[in-house]
Amino acid sequence: MLFKVEIEDIDDIDWEYFWKKKIKEKSDKGARKNWDKAAPKYAKLNQKDNYTERLFDNLILDNEDSLLDIGSGEGSVSIPLSKKVKKVTAVDSSEKMLELLNKKSDEQGISNIETINMDITDVNVDNIGHHDIVLASRSINFIKEMEELLYNLNDVANKYVFITLFGPNNWRMEKEFFKYMNREYIENPSYIIILNLLKEMGIYANVLNLDVGPIRTYKDIDEAMVNGKWKLDNFTLDEQDQLREFLKTSLKVDPQTGKLTNPLDKPDWVLIWWKKVEDL
Numbered sequence: 001m002l003f004k005v006e007i008e009d010i011d012d013i014d015w016e017y018f019w020k021k022k023i024k025e026k027s028d029k030g031a032r033k034n035w036d037k038a039a040p041k042y043a044k045l046n047q048k049d050n051y052t053e054r055l056f057d058n059l060i061l062d063n064e065d066s067l068l069d070i071g072s073g074e075g076s077v078s079i080p081l082s083k084k085v086k087k088v089t090a091v092d093s094s095e096k097m098l099e100l101l102n103k104k105s106d107e108q109g110i111s112n113i114e115t116i117n118m119d120i121t122d123v124n125v126d127n128i129g130h131h132d133i134v135l136a137s138r139s140i141n142f143i144k145e146m147e148e149l150l151y152n153l154n155d156v157a158n159k160y161v162f163i164t165l166f167g168p169n170n171w172r173m174e175k176e177f178f179k180y181m182n183r184e185y186i187e188n189p190s191y192i193i194i195l196n197l198l199k200e201m202g203i204y205a206n207v208l209n210l211d212v213g214p215i216r217t218y219k220d221i222d223e224a225m226v227n228g229k230w231k232l233d234n235f236t237l238d239e240q241d242q243l244r245e246f247l248k249t250s251l252k253v254d255p256q257t258g259k260l261t262n263p264l265d266k267p268d269w270v271l272i273w274w275k276k277v278e279d280l
Helices: 016-026 037-044 051-059 095-107 145-154 172-180 191-201 219-227 239-249
Strands: 066-070 087-090 113-117 131-136 155-168 204-208 270-275
Touching: 016 191, 051 066, 051 095, 051 270, 087 095, 131 172, 145 155, 145 191, 155 239, 172 239, 191 270, 219 239
Parallel strands: 066 087, 066 131, 087 113, 131 155
Antiparallel strands: 155 270, 204 270
């Protein structure tokens, strides 16, 4: 039975509670991704889009800045940003991802990136020091203790904090697939919760939909199947067969490119940023 609770003042809402509740619902439905295992094929799984271009267009950087890239992965953001700032510190919990980042840096003759193997939730001033810019790019969507993390990001930053989170339309294809299987789809927690949590903390942040594109395309069904977003490890063999059949019916050939595509299959990312707030 559902009960309605009347809230007279929006400031009475415990936004961290709702974030944790959504994260628990989501995590209960699937295993956490093994990034060390995913590392060797991660770059290949990443569909080419203009995410980094749109992100970089909206960062506030100076060539003398130090930048902390939290959840850097294999360096898709750290490496190009190393050419725009004085130093990049790349933090990731996956040793394999950092090995790839270091290998790419060496190949490109980049010497101003430092890598640190550390869990995102352990990032704080004591462990990492201060950095002019703190960036968490596509890396904190499933962090449970979000309020503590946001405090630490603000504390570490000298100038600005930038984070990107799932936009409301990022998972439209997945929703359709779960409907196809007659399975309940657990929504990802909304970035709106984070905006309100920041306000509750005394941080009045800016927000922008990055309008990332284009629509994803695939050369065949096999390529669409192994796209990292499907997390095949969480599916039974029968569900993987259902996914293949779903993709056969939902993906159509683009007459101009000859590739498979669906208008719903488009990345959607939101950028939230704020100027460092003193004495929170």
